[in-house]
Amino acid sequence: MLASKFHLNTLKEAPTEAEIASHQLMTRAGMIRKHAGGIYTYMPLGLKIMRKVEAIVREEMNNAGAIELLMPVVQPAELWIESGRWEEYGPELLRIKDRHQRDFVLQPTSEEVITDIARNEIHSYRQLPVNFYHIQTKFRDERRPRFGLMRGREFTMKDAYSFDRDEAGALASYDIMFNAYMRIFKRLGLTFRAVAADTGSIGGSRSHEFQVIAETGEDLIVYNPDSDYAANIELAEAPCLIAKREAPTQALQEVETPNANKCELVAQQLGVGLDKTVKSVVFVTTPEEGPAKVWLLMVRGDHEVNEIKVGKLPAFKNGFRLATEEEILEYFGSEPGYLGPLNTVKPVNIIVDTTVANMSDFICGANKAPYHITGINWGRDLPEPEVADLRNVIAGDPAIGEPGKLAIQRGIEVGHVFFLGDKYSSGLKATFLNENGKPETLQMGCYGIGISRITAAAIEQNHDEKGIIWPIAMAPFEVVICPVGWGKSETIRNEATALYETLKQNNIDVILDDRDARPGVMFSEWELIGVPIRVTIGDRGLKDGVIEVQERSKAEAVKVPVAEVNAYVLSLFENLKNTL
Incomplete structure (x- = not known):
């Protein structure tokens, strides 16, 4: 991709309502543009990042045996009335009427629709287990949308729904999804924790959240540094801090x-x-x-x-x-x-x-x-x-049933898995015929990942005073080539173009900045956007026989001999990929 052929429109200042780093930086980098509270256009850079996240999610879901479909954004109210959530869900459920005054909702999630599909499509135990998923727009009418994509009203989510014949099968499906989620977030290059969690309004009896660790996170995570234990503070069991009650020594x-x-x-x-x-x-x-x-x-x-x-x-x-x-x-x-x-x-x-x-x-x-x-x-x-047990855990509480003291850190929820059991299938009468021809109620699980929220959470975890520092799996471009003096030097143009073609042939997502901008302006813009590898080609370096290569996460550039730069960039790219 040539920068002159791509839409880049960065800003020096963030809007005044942008309170956190991801909102500020995504707006300044030209990745999102606001139309109303919690409603954004994903600009070309932002959409490119989203598509990379979707690709990893889709690949791991397919590898885990899930089957993709696409359910509607607009859903009939009858299904929500039948499940009991028409009233239960509350004001976040945006209710609308069509021209015939029939009630519909803009979907915040799809348990009702997928269960309706299951009760009409699944008839026999021979069709089980099965797991359907889609990546689709969701809408939740947040009372106070804020923080850009972190708490928007319209957003993109991957939600999946498993159907099994019994609880043991459903829990096996749950474990498959849990492991798939672990692979997804590792591949995305994020520091995260899978924590035991409350099931909330979705319902069910087993639940884990996937939390990206970041100081701006709204959730508190309790964990034991000496073990694998982690839980949302809402669910973390608080120990009794007094082993034995002492006899009274004071009068009232x-x-x-x-x-x-x-x-x-x-x-x-x-x-x-x-x-x-x-x-x-x-x-x-x-x-x-x-x-x-x-x-x-x-x-x-x-x-x-x-x-x-x-x-x-x-x-x-x-x-x-x-x-x-x-x-x-x-x-x-x-x-x-x-x-x-x-x-x-x-x-x-x-x-x-x-x-x-x-x-x-x-x-x-x-x-x-x-x-x-x-x-x-x-x-x-x-x-x-x-x-x-009535209280929140506090840092320093002793762990229960294992050595160590509990610690607390902040996280951003980007994924959630639930074992639902028959919460929806019984209400919507979704059954199948067992080996004896008798009807049984389907057992369900549901599994969500906030695609658009992941992009914001990644920035909250990976940024500095200059801008975004993308993990390479999510970056809008993996390498940017910055020729200093593009319009003045044919030698620079030739070197930059040759490297550009080599990297493209090696399936690297590379952009060549051919706009002939001043070096300071060019470098600042790409540091703001957060491309992981920057290659700078200039007259002074070429005279010395070197080209500068700098990782976005490092303070200093490395001077690489011109003849070795292709191999060096390819090796650096592979190293960054392999550290995920």
Whole structure:
């Protein structure tokens, strides 16, 4: 490709709303152009990167036995009503009507459509297992689209759906996809972790996220540096930090704590460690039958309640919310900040975190502002509590069941695999006939990769003050040839053109910058775009018998004899590919 024949339009400044590196750099490099919040055109450079990602994903999916099809962007509402997600999915589901006033959706995902296909196409156990996938535009009506492609409304995703005759088969299909995803992200050249995760709105009972490690990531990943353990913080099991509860040593005492409505302020006023305080959070559940119930959940003062874990408690599975201030006053007789398990106005249901269950002589609110109670003990002052894992893990917590201490890092979710079981197939009555001619419900898995999000995540992980540093598998061009003095020197043109033709013949994606730009402008533009290998050919170097070759990730160029430059660039290219 000649640069003069390609569309390049870089910018010196990023738009003011671009908050993170990927949004800023993709806009400046001319890879995306915005039309509305979360809606972009992929310009030629950006689309070229996307197609390279798609090619790797498609190749690994095909190698794993998945079969490609293409499902529609616009889906009939009837399928979503049948699955129960027409109301359940919420405002992110963009609902539209056609000219006949029939309801449709712009697909955010395709479980309903693929299950409809399966129930009409799969009739016998002989057709199983099977895995269908497509790469298609999705739309989710994000309340606050931001960060460019990181959280857009319209995006490109690969989603796949496996169908099996039983759970064992479905879990085998899950493992095949998990391993395929590991190969995909390694081939893309990304630093990532596969982490155990919550299933969220998709549903199902087994789930892993694939997280690209980056400081700007919205997700927190808990991992053990001494093992393979990794989990999203929403799911990571928090250890009990107190092996055995000590016997009481203090009497109950009500103490005045003015303006201390947080555990940190209480600990400071009383001159104790934050780990001697207990934080009280009040939730309300509404059972299918009977009145609403008020719950007091308690974690240590230096910990935070994990609402994903709370939602998995049996009493909370039908939904829950934080109590209102009116409800808190009704049950506790106090404003928030001074709440505790003693002296409530009305009985409340108490659940405590595993660490709190082993605390003694701890401090809680007195249900009377501005007072707290010290010296509280289970068994003596309060009945033995119901115990559950309620908190987020914090860095330094001991690993459970293995040596090591847990660490936390940020990540960007770019892939997710789920074992769904019969969540959709039972609702949509997708069955097959077994060996005895009897109907059984299909077992499903689903597997998503955010194609467009990967491009942004790669930049968040790989950039510097000059611009993007692409892994070679994703780069819009693998090599750029920069002739200094293209319009003035026939020798330079000949050397550049000869190298260009050699690299093309070796199937390297190379671009020759024949625009005759000033060296500083030319170098800055290609550093911004992030091409992995730059070859600079100039009069001064040719007089010395050398051509400069520089990796985008390295600070210094290497001077290579002219006669050896073809072999050197080819060898460098192979080395970069082989490090993936």
